[in-house]
Amino acid sequence: MIEKVFRSDDVPSVDRFDAWRKRLARDISPLNSHSDQGNAFRAETRLLRLGDSRVWSTVVDPTAIRRTPELTRQSDPGVYTLILPLSGGNEVAQAGREAVHGPFDMHVLDPSRPVRLRLLGNPSVHLIGVDVPKAGFPLPAAWMDQLLTRRLPGREGVGALLSGFLLQLTHDTSSFRPSDSPRLEAALLELLTALFAHHLDADGNSVPNSARRALVLQIQTFIRQHLQDPRLTPPTIAAAHHISVSYLHRVFQGEGITVSSWIREQRLANARRDLADPTLRSTPIHIIASRWGFPRAADFSRAFRNAHGISPKDYRDHASTQLPPPPARDTRQVDPPHRHQPRLP
Structure with missing residues (x-):
């Protein structure tokens, strides 16, 4: 904070x-x-x-x-x-x-x-x-x-x-x-979403399928709480919510993004925040990457560059100059559903 x-x-x-x-x-x-x-x-x-x-x-x-x-x-x-x-x-x-x-x-x-x-x-x-x-x-x-x-x-x-x-x-x-x-931000986002959805629901036909929306919010909260776990995958998420992997993907179809892409976006957003944090300047980039679920530095560097058009090191250097870092590009990619078996602890 x-x-x-x-x-x-x-x-x-x-x-x-x-x-x-x-x-x-x-x-x-x-x-x-x-x-x-x-x-x-x-x-x-x-x-x-x-x-x-x-x-x-x-x-x-x-x-x-x-x-x-x-x-x-x-x-x-x-x-x-x-x-x-x-x-x-x-x-x-x-x-x-x-x-x-x-x-x-x-x-x-x-x-x-x-x-x-x-x-x-x-x-x-x-x-x-x-x-x-x-x-x-x-x-x-x-x-x-x-x-x-x-x-x-x-x-x-x-x-x-x-x-x-x-x-x-x-x-x-x-x-x-x-x-x-991170926990306060997650609580803030949940309360904002609950408020907005409440008023949209009151319009009658503004928000279709409130049950699906409630499940999506529940799953997104779970994901935010476990972003640091590299074993966070669609199968483990589905198991934690007692639903099938195929149903998990169907639930997320209405979000316009796959589960895996949403996880990657959230991890990259947290890593981007830490890279711009002056109090973490001495923390090696690979440590920040690992903290947010990227155990392989090369995988993190590639994902960060694909998402934001700049390397993690260059992004951090921009932030250290006291100038606003380059804005993150919205480059959502729709991945095919994952069909591998869950990697449980």
Whole structure:
């Protein structure tokens, strides 16, 4: 878990708004923003990195924010953003829809597309934001499009579970260890998926076959928990869930990717995160590869280059320069179903 903190009070008043805007551009995504507060502008932002996901909490003076078509063409963060207002609220417009949200009215945005957001507060607005990568996210993009700007209540049902998790996560980070990060990210993804699926289910015909979706989520959770085991294969996964290998492949057909490809994507995503982590700079690449289920360094290097168009060493070197590493390419490959026998412990 990596935490960054920005406080406008640490910056000369004449530079506060510009410093805050630049910090958002570097840590989240480039934005056009405006505030009428002038030199009196104040903001405090705390950013937590949980693997490839980000959770950020901010208290900020009223501000207008835009992701213009030009900015979306220049920079695609490749994430979905969930916003949870705690005090104050916001006006949002995206994908031809407009909405006004108050405290605990969660809503989803797609920063890859133009969006207008006006933060409303007296004197300030307090909100929590979550950015999760689109790559590997279990719900299809067409389903996520149905949720953009829509009110997702954060005081009841699954929404209350998610808002409670985010409040606890951002309230006191000192009680968490770095080793908690993968588990916290997995819990976050499961709660987000449960919330989104709940509201899509309420539409009647938006999410077909909820039983299959529940099984897929259960299997994906199992996979994330066992990524470090090189013996993780479709047969062992099927055995753990008391289903046949052929049925496992049929369940995953609706995801547009095979089980083996999904496992490889998750392993590469975790390895990519560790390669960019400055605290792991001295850890040999083959150790990171082995940690995420690639016992043979050559196999890892080949898979990483095929997925991201760059070697693991070059990717790490880019990260160490403090410049953003080259973006991961979405190169999903559909593998034929594995038919080998399970390799059990």
